[in-house]
Amino acid sequence: MSTEHSSTVPSPLVALAGWVVPGAGYMLLGQIGRGLTIGITILLLFAAGLLIAGVRVIDVPGYDASGQPVMVSDGVNQHWALWAAPLAEIRDKPWAVPQLLSGPVSIAAAAWSVYESRPDVNTPDEPRGAASHGRVSEIGSLYLSVAGLLNLMAIIDSSHRASQGNP
Amino acid sequence: MNFLADYSYSHPFLQPLPVWDQWYLLMLPLCLAVSVVYKSIKCKSMKKVPMQAAIITAWILLSFFAAGVGLAGLVSVVEKLR
Numbered sequence: 001m002s003t004e005h006s007s008t009v010p011s012p013l014v015a016l017a018g019w020v021v022p023g024a025g026y027m028l029l030g031q032i033g034r035g036l037t038i039g040i041t042i043l044l045l046f047a048a049g050l051l052i053a054g055v056r057v058i059d060v061p062g063y064d065a066s067g068q069p070v071m072v073s074d075g076v077n078q079h080w081a082l083w084a085a086p087l088a089e090i091r092d093k094p095w096a097v098p099q100l101l102s103g104p105v106s107i108a109a110a111a112w113s114v115y116e117s118r119p120d121v122n123t124p125d126e127p128r129g130a131a132s133h134g135r136v137s138e139i140g141s142l143y144l145s146v147a148g149l150l151n152l153m154a155i156i157d158s159s160h161r162a163s164q165g166n167p
Numbered sequence: 168m169n170f171l172a173d174y175s176y177s178h179p180f181l182q183p184l185p186v187w188d189q190w191y192l193l194m195l196p197l198c199l200a201v202s203v204v205y206k207s208i209k210c211k212s213m214k215k216v217p218m219q220a221a222i223i224t225a226w227i228l229l230s231f232f233a234a235g236v237g238l239a240g241l242v243s244v245v246e247k248l249r
Contacts, residue, residue, distance in 0.1 A: 033213045038204050045200040052193065054183045116181060132183035135190050140183070143197060150204040157208045 015159040019103050022151045025158030038154050046102050046147040050109060053132040053140020058106075058113040059093040061086075066127065067117030095141050101148030101155075109144075198227045 009028045018025030023039020026032075049057070062082030064070050070081040070089065081089045090096060099106050116129030132140060176185050186193065202220040210216050 034207055037207045037213065037216065041200050041203045041207075045197070048196060050180050052184045052186065055180050057183075129178075129181040130183065134187070136183045136187055139190060139193050143193075146197060146201065150201065153208060154204065 009162050011159040011162040014162040015155050018151070018155040018158050019101070022103060022154065025155060025162070029158065029161060038150075042102065042147050042151050042154070043105065045143055045150070046105060046109075049140045049143030049147065052143060053137050054130055055109060055113045055116050056127070056129045056131045057137055057140040058099065058110050058144065059095060060110045060114050061089045061093045061096050063114050063117070065117060065131070066119070067114045095145055098145035098148040098152075099141075101152045102144070103151065106144070106148065194228070194231065195224075198224050198231075202227065 014025040014028050017028050021039060022042040023035035023037070026035030026038065062070055062080060071078040072081045072084045073079075074084070096110075099110075113129075117127050117131075119126060120128045131137075174185055176182055199220070202223040203216065206216045206219040206223060207213065210219055
């Protein structure tokens with residue numbers, strides 16, 4: 001008779017939960033302490049990246065430095081660059097890929113970055129938020145990207161545990 | 168002319184943090200976070216995580232320091248040879 005403890009949570013659901021809320025995959029498996037430790041650490045790292053370099057450190061594919069959609073022309077019509085040439089747009093802003101792995105929080109931060117890149121009503125010549133440059137910008141990007149990559153590691157591990165029936 | 172001297176930090180998250188002279192200190196929270204997540208995944212018991220994470224953080228920082236000293240030594244040797 002097998003005494004192994006088996007998980008009833010499907011591994012794709014665990015992976016999805018881990019992306020939506022970092023650490024939530026472990027919590028679905030009943031590992032609350034592990035999930036909370038990993039989730040809080042990843043979210044703190046993400047917030048630290050935004051604090052260090054400012055929200056405009058997020059370079060959002062499909063938008064330019066002034067927060068306007070990047071458009072490309074096929075000779076007749078204008079198309080949004082992210083739809084017309086998604087790979088080229090993402091290749092120009094590769095940090096966006098690991099940052100996206102942090103989950104919806106990264107999408108919300110990207111939307112915030114676009115908003116803060118646009119000019120303020122009171123100061124039409126200046127964006128709302130200040131852009132960072134040099135080392136501070138690099139370190140901020142690194143924090144955000146490492147947060148996403150750590151979440152990827154957690155997603156893979158939690159879904160593997162679910163597939164092995166080893167919560 | 169020093170533009171950075173005029174920098175006033177008043178809006179967290181909307182402005183970069185004025186840490187350009189202390190950038191190397193930002194390595195510590197990054198190493199700590201990597202260690203905590205890595206050891207939380209690796210260790211069977213979460214009770215072991217704080218000590219294990221502290222040890223691996225120290226190792227990462229020591230390795231960075233050793234790599235920095237090594238590269239600085241290499242640069243000084245190359246400069247002398249030129």
